[in-house]
Structures are given as C-alpha cells and as structure tokens.
Amino acid sequence: MTDIPVLGVILQFLGYLLDQLPFIAHAAVAVAIPIALAAMCGVMCERSGVVNIGLEGIMLTSAFVAWIAGVVALSVLGPSTPTPVFGITLPLLIGLVAAILAGMAMSAIHAWLAITVRADQIISGVIINIAAAGLTGYLNTLISKQSPLGAGGFTPLSIPASVSSLPVVGWLINAIFAQGPIAISAFAIMIVLQVYLFRTRWGLRTRAVGEHPRAAETVGINVVRLRYRNVILSGALAALGGAYLSMELTTSFQANMTAGRGFIGLAAMIVGRWSPVGAFGAALLFASSRAVSQAILFTKPAGGLGEFLGSIPPQVYDALPYLVTIVILAGLIGRSIPPAADGQPYEREAAS
Amino acid sequence: MNRARQLLLQAWATLALPFVAILLALVAGAVVIILSSALVPGHTFDPSLPITAYQALFQGSLGSDNARVETLVQAAPLLLAALGIGLGFKAGLFNIGGQGQFLMGAVASVAAAGALKGDGPLVAIPLSLLAGCVAGALWGFIPGFLKALSGAHEVVTTIMLNFVALALLSYLVAGPLRLAKSPQPVTAAVGDAALPIIMGRDGHIGIIIAAVAVPIVWFLLFRTTLGFQIRAVGANPDASRYAGMKPRRMIMLTMTVAGLFAGLAGAGNVLGINHQMSATFSTTVGFDAITVALLGRSHPIGILLASLLFGGMRAGAALMQIKAGVPVELVDVVQSIILLFLVASPIVRRVLRLRGAKANLGTTDTISRTYGSEVIR
Numbered sequence: 001m002t003d004i005p006v007l008g009v010i011l012q013f014l015g016y017l018l019d020q021l022p023f024i025a026h027a028a029v030a031v032a033i034p035i036a037l038a039a040m041c042g043v044m045c046e047r048s049g050v051v052n053i054g055l056e057g058i059m060l061t062s063a064f065v066a067w068i069a070g071v072v073a074l075s076v077l078g079p080s081t082p083t084p085v086f087g088i089t090l091p092l093l094i095g096l097v098a099a100i101l102a103g104m105a106m107s108a109i110h111a112w113l114a115i116t117v118r119a120d121q122i123i124s125g126v127i128i129n130i131a132a133a134g135l136t137g138y139l140n141t142l143i144s145k146q147s148p149l150g151a152g153g154f155t156p157l158s159i160p161a162s163v164s165s166l167p168v169v170g171w172l173i174n175a176i177f178a179q180g181p182i183a184i185s186a187f188a189i190m191i192v193l194q195v196y197l198f199r200t201r202w203g204l205r206t207r208a209v210g211e212h213p214r215a216a217e218t219v220g221i222n223v224v225r226l227r228y229r230n231v232i233l234s235g236a237l238a239a240l241g242g243a244y245l246s247m248e249l250t251t252s253f254q255a256n257m258t259a260g261r262g263f264i265g266l267a268a269m270i271v272g273r274w275s276p277v278g279a280f281g282a283a284l285l286f287a288s289s290r291a292v293s294q295a296i297l298f299t300k301p302a303g304g305l306g307e308f309l310g311s312i313p314p315q316v317y318d319a320l321p322y323l324v325t326i327v328i329l330a331g332l333i334g335r336s337i338p339p340a341a342d343g344q345p346y347e348r349e350a351a352s
Numbered sequence: 353m354n355r356a357r358q359l360l361l362q363a364w365a366t367l368a369l370p371f372v373a374i375l376l377a378l379v380a381g382a383v384v385i386i387l388s389s390a391l392v393p394g395h396t397f398d399p400s401l402p403i404t405a406y407q408a409l410f411q412g413s414l415g416s417d418n419a420r421v422e423t424l425v426q427a428a429p430l431l432l433a434a435l436g437i438g439l440g441f442k443a444g445l446f447n448i449g450g451q452g453q454f455l456m457g458a459v460a461s462v463a464a465a466g467a468l469k470g471d472g473p474l475v476a477i478p479l480s481l482l483a484g485c486v487a488g489a490l491w492g493f494i495p496g497f498l499k500a501l502s503g504a505h506e507v508v509t510t511i512m513l514n515f516v517a518l519a520l521l522s523y524l525v526a527g528p529l530r531l532a533k534s535p536q537p538v539t540a541a542v543g544d545a546a547l548p549i550i551m552g553r554d555g556h557i558g559i560i561i562a563a564v565a566v567p568i569v570w571f572l573l574f575r576t577t578l579g580f581q582i583r584a585v586g587a588n589p590d591a592s593r594y595a596g597m598k599p600r601r602m603i604m605l606t607m608t609v610a611g612l613f614a615g616l617a618g619a620g621n622v623l624g625i626n627h628q629m630s631a632t633f634s635t636t637v638g639f640d641a642i643t644v645a646l647l648g649r650s651h652p653i654g655i656l657l658a659s660l661l662f663g664g665m666r667a668g669a670a671l672m673q674i675k676a677g678v679p680v681e682l683v684d685v686v687q688s689i690i691l692l693f694l695v696a697s698p699i700v701r702r703v704l705r706l707r708g709a710k711a712n713l714g715t716t717d718t719i720s721r722t723y724g725s726e727v728i729r
C-alpha cells in the first residue's frame with residue numbers, strides 16, 4: 001500500500017467520486033430528506049428557545065399515522081387511479097394530511113409541557129420519544145396481524161434522459177427533481193424557512209425570543225404565543241420527514257422505522273449552526289457518507305484504492321455523522337453555539 | 353405519637369405523587385387497551401379486557417416463584433443503570449447515554465470472556481465484569497470530559513455516543529469478535545464467565561450485585577464528602593466553585609461513575625442471560641433507566657422501588673400478550689404516561705388537591721436550562 005503515491009490515490013478517488021456523482025448525489029438526497037426535515041423542525045423550535053429532542057418520536061408517529069390513515073382511507077374510499085405525476089391518490093393525500101396533523105399534535109404536547117408546564121424540556125422530549133415508540137409499536141403489533149392493504153406511495157418525478165445527461169448541471173437536476181413530492185418540497189421549505197427566519201419580522205421576533213425572551217417581551221412580543229406557534233408549526237416539518245419514510249421511501253410502516261434519523265437530524269441542526277440551509281447542508285453531508293459507501297458497494301473502484309475502500313467496515317460510515325457532531329460540539333473544528341435562551345422556560349414577570 | 357404522624361405525613365408527601373402518577377398511567381393504559389381492541393378483527397366489546405391484561409401482567413411478574421425471579425432479573429440492570437443516571441441528576445447532569453454505556457459494557461465483557469477462555473470462573477467472571485465496568489466508564493467519561501473541556505452539552509454528546517456505540521458493537525460482533533464459521537454474526541459464548549445461577553431458572557448473581565450497589569450509592573451520596581460535592585455542584589455550580597470545589601472534576605467523575613454502573617448492567621445482562629452477543633443485540637434498558645431514575649427521584653431507595661416496578665412490568669408483559677392479546681409495547685405506553693404525569697405534576701397536584709407532594713423531580717430543573725449558554729468554569 002505504501003508504494004502507491006498518495007497524491008495519485010487521492011486523484012483516483014476524486015475521479016471515482018466524479019464518475020459516480022450522479023448516483024451518489026441522487027442517493028444522498030434520498031437519504032438526507034427525512035434528516036433535513038427533522039433538523040429544520042429542530043431549527044424552528046430551538047431558534048424560539050425550546051429544545052426539542054422529541055424529533056425522533058414526532059417523525060415515528062407521523063410515519064405510522066401516514067400509513068394507517070392511508071389504509072383506512074383506502075378501505076373506505078376504494079382504490080382510485082393515481083395521477084401520472086407523483087402517483088397521487090386521494091387516500092395518499094389523506095394519509096399525508098393526517099400525518100402532518102399528528103406531528104403537530106405531538107409537538108403541541110411538547111409545547112404545552114415546555115412552555116405552560118415549564119417542565120424540563122429534555123424530559124419532555126424523552127416522553128415524546130418513548131410514547132411514540134410505545135404507541136406505534138403497540139398499534140402496529142395489533143394491526144399488522146391482519147396485514148392490511150396500504151395506500152402505496154408517491155412516485156418520483158421522471159426526468160427525461162436528455163435533461164439528466166446535460167453537462168455540468170444534469171446530475172444536480174436529477175438529484176433534486178428525480179424525487180417524490182415530499183423530497184422536492186423539502187428543498188422549497190428550506191429556502192422559505194431560511195428567508196423567513198433571517199429576512200422577515202416573524203424571523204426577527206423568533207430569534208429575539210430564542211436569545212433574550214425578557215427583552216422581546218418588553219418590546220411587546222408575546223413570547224408564550226410565539227413559542228407555541230413555532231413549536232406546533234415545526235411539528236409539520238418533522239411530520240413530513242416521517243411521512244416521507246412510510247409513503248415515499250417505502251410504502252408501509254415498520255416498527256421503529258425512523259431508526260435514529262430524528263437524532264441525526266438533531267446533529268445536523270447543530271452542525272448546521274441552527275440555520276435551515278446549514279442544517280440541510282449538514283444532512284446532505286451526513287447522507288453522502290452513506291451514499292458513497294453504497295456506491296463503493298455497487299461499483300468498486302479499480303486497483304489498490306478499491307481494495308482499501310472495500311476494507312473499510314460499513315459501520316464507519318454509520319458512525320461518521322455522530323463523530324463529526326461530537327468533534328464540532330467540542331469546539332475542535334469551528335464552534336457551534338445554540339441560541340442563548342434555548343431550553344429555558346419563560347416566566348412572565350409578575351404584573352405588580 | 354406526634355413524631356410517628358410527622359413521619360407518615362412526610363412519607364406521603366414523597367410517595368403521593370409517584371403513586372398517583374403510576375395509578376393514572378395504569379388507568380390511561382386501560383383506556384388504550386379498550387380503545388385499541390376495536391382494531392382487532394372480529395372483536396367484541398369487552399370492558400374487562402384491561403383487567404384480564406393487568407391480571408396477566410401481575411401473574412407474570414409476581415404470580416409464581418419463577419415470575420418473581422424474572423422480575424428481579426429484569427430489575428437488576430434497570431437498577432444499576434438508573435443509579436448511575438440518578439447520580440448524574442444529583443450533579444445536574446442529564447445522561448441520556450445509558451444505552452451506549454450499557455452496550456459498551458456488554459460487548460467489552462464478551463470480549464474479555466473470550467480472551468479468558470479456560471481460566472476458570474473465579475478469574476473469568478470478575479475480570480469480565482471489570483471489563484464491562486471499564487468500557488462503560490470510558491463511554492461515560494467522554495461526554496463528561498467534553499463538557500468540562502468546552503461545555504459541549506452532555507445531552508447531545510451522549511445521544512451521539514449511543515449511536516457510535518451501536519456502530520462499534522455491530523462492527524466488533526461482525527468483525528474481530530465473530531465466532532468462526534457461524535452463519536450469522538454472533539460472538540462466541542462467554543463460557544467460564546457465565547454468571548452462576550443462584551435462584552430459580554435464570555436468577556443470576558447480578559441481582560445481588562445490583563442490590564449491593566444501592567447502599568453503596570446511598571452511602572456515597574449522603575455520607576461522604578464526595579457525595580456532598582456532587583450534590584453541591586448539581587444544586588449550584590457557581591456557589592460550589594466559590595466554596596472551593598471543582599465542578600469540572602465533579603462532572604467528569606460523575607459521568608464516569610454513571611457510565612461504570614451502566615456498563616456493569618450491560619456486562620451483567622450478557623454474562624448472566626444472553627451468554628453471547630449478536631450484531632442486532634438491542635435493549636431498552638438505557639431509556640427505561642431514565643424513567644426509573646426520574647420516578648425514583650434520583651434517590652437510591654426510590655430508584656430501587658421504581659426498578660422493581662418496571663422490572664415487574666417487563667417480566668409480566670409477555671404473559672399479558674399471550675393471555676390477553678395485549679402487545680408488550682403497552683409497557684412503554686404506560687411508562688411514558690407515568691413520566692408525563694410526573695412532569696406535569698403542578699397540574700396533577702392542582703387537580704387532585706395533593707398538598708404535601710412537592711413538584712420537583714429532584715434537581716432536574718437545572719439541566720435543560722443550561723443547554724443554551726452553558727459555561728462551566
């Protein structure tokens with residue numbers, strides 16, 4: 001191994017990545033979407049001063065509700081022909097709406113515990129996670145015995161080969177748009193949230209409430225109401241991430257199918273420094289480590305490089321996002337500082 | 353007479369809230385059972401189904417000698433891990449890493465048992481348990497060190513380390529520790545390091561170890577200078593620093609000891625029950641232990657009682673599923689509702705006019721407040 005010039009190996013690896021770029025980029029986006037949606041939910045909560053480690057539970061609940069609402073809607077309404085684009089049917093839409101409502105309901109519980117009860121927000125998040133795992137597991141065991149017919153899933157947009165093979169931008173268009181509706185809208189949500197958070201009055205108020213609620217209150221911002229609204233609304237984002245898992249990536253629910261994506265979302269939020277674009281970027285970065293490992297599995301690069309890459313255990317790619325987060329949190333590379341009032345319950349001063 | 357009455361009132365003040373929370377959670381669980389029974393095909397409305405389920409749960413946890421032993425077997429790892437997490441709460445630390453510390457302890461003890469093959473139980477058992485303790489302690493030390501070094505919040509780092517532990521475990525079991533020629537990735541059996549059975553079918557000696565840990569932790573917390581310092585740092589890090597204590601050192605130490613307990617729990621489970629590890633080895637102990645520590649209000653005696661309750665529920669859940677058709681996951685549902693009522697205690701107290709019961713969950717109210725702007729000097 002040591003005889004191979006290092007520079008040559010690096011160049012060969014870069015060449016390999018470039019060669020595999022269309023595959024890696026597309027796979028990375030598919031993996032990143034639920035993580036990014038969870039992370040943006042976290043951004044919205046924590047920017048307004050509420051810690052949310054219940055992302056995983058909100059996603060899991062929504063993944064389950066999306067599926068079960070689809071099952072019920074299908075059995076009531078009967079099958080219908082899906083639209084040619086995205087394969088949308090009425091039961092699928094009902095499932096999606098139900099999932100969003102369920103996610104917002106879970107968020108509302110968290111908001112109530114964090115804001116009104118002023119409970120420890122970490123414990124509140126733990127409750128959301130345990131309750132979601134318990135309830136979905138419980139209902140899934142009861143229901144899956146009958147193996148009910150699900151409403152299926154959304155289908156990805158088909159990009160004509162003439163577009164996806166365009167030079168320079170073809171792979172990018174393919175990666176972003178050869179996806180289902182939830183994935184594509186996640187990109188739109190990222191842009192909207194970024195603009196709203198940093199360019200509008202709502203965004204300024206949200207950030208003020210997250211940094212210094214007392215000062216925000218003195219200029220007439222209703223801290224409690226704004227926090228409630230943001231936390232509950234943010235639930236819709238994590239809910240989309242959950243619905244993506246059970247109606248776009250797959251077409252049914254499995255027990256504990258989020259498998260830690262909510263927690264990687266938390267990591268992406270931190271690495272992305274509490275901004276929507278940053279969080280999305282971090283999610284893509286985390287996902288591309290998985291996508292590269294998939295690419296290596298399918299098409300091994302030639303020669304010594306292939307042998308070396310093939311010998312890296314796949315668990316390294318699994319652990320990488322978490323290790324990166326720990327390193328960044330410890331301030332070894334850059335520094336990531338949460339909003340100042342993050343996690344602190346707000347108590348209005350007595351009106352006497 | 354007056355003194356006895358005062359003691360009784362005091363006991364009620366401490367126990368009322370957990371007791372009410374458990375009771376309400378069981379009622380809520382019954383509602384879940386009844387409502388969800390409509391999902392079973394060909395169901396007939398049966399209002400006594402929750403009673404059947406809880407009877408089976410009770411029978412499976414306390415109804416026979418074997419059931420009682422099973423309860424203790426299930427309670428032992430919860431007790432150990434929750435003692436560690438409770439210690440963290442006392443120091444103002446929220447250790448969500450019980451899961452990772454447990455897994456690291458388990459895999460390290462299997463590795464040690466493999467290396468000590470043929471050395472006889474007298475050598476293999478203590479050294480394998482020790483390996484589990486060391487690995488768990490290391491997995492607890494890392495977040496403690498990071499917090500002391502740069503203020504990286506332990507909630508996030510321990511969550512991340514849980515997943516790193518999962519990946520590391522899967523790598524070790526599929527790679528270096530894999531039993532040669534086995535179709536699935538599993539480790540070799542622990543052999544001599546298997547813990548001796550002291551009661552019933554599978555009541556291993558880990559039960560005794562866990563029980564002994566209770567007075568040790570109690571003594572450490574309430575009768576030593578170290579314990580006083582841990583509690584002082586948890587109550588007010590700034591004040592304790594001005595009093596000459598070293599909060600950073602306490603944080604590292606507490607996290608390490610917490611990891612040690614969780615690691616010991618993992619080692620005890622794998623040496624006492626599983627006797628080998630597969631790549632998909634999973635457990636709910638890490639998260640259950642958080643609930644146990646909260647329900648027990650971070651007090652060793654409270655944690656002992658709470659771990660027996662949860663051990664019993666885990667032990668009886670299987671029989672409940674067989675006899676009443678109620679899935680075992682009901683235990684998780686009940687568990688989360690217990691936590692919900694504990695956390696919402698100000699409201700519970702107001703509604704039920706519980707005057708004596710204090711609202712706090714120990715010292716946890718200082719934890720997530722430090723999330724945003726934590727600087728530990």
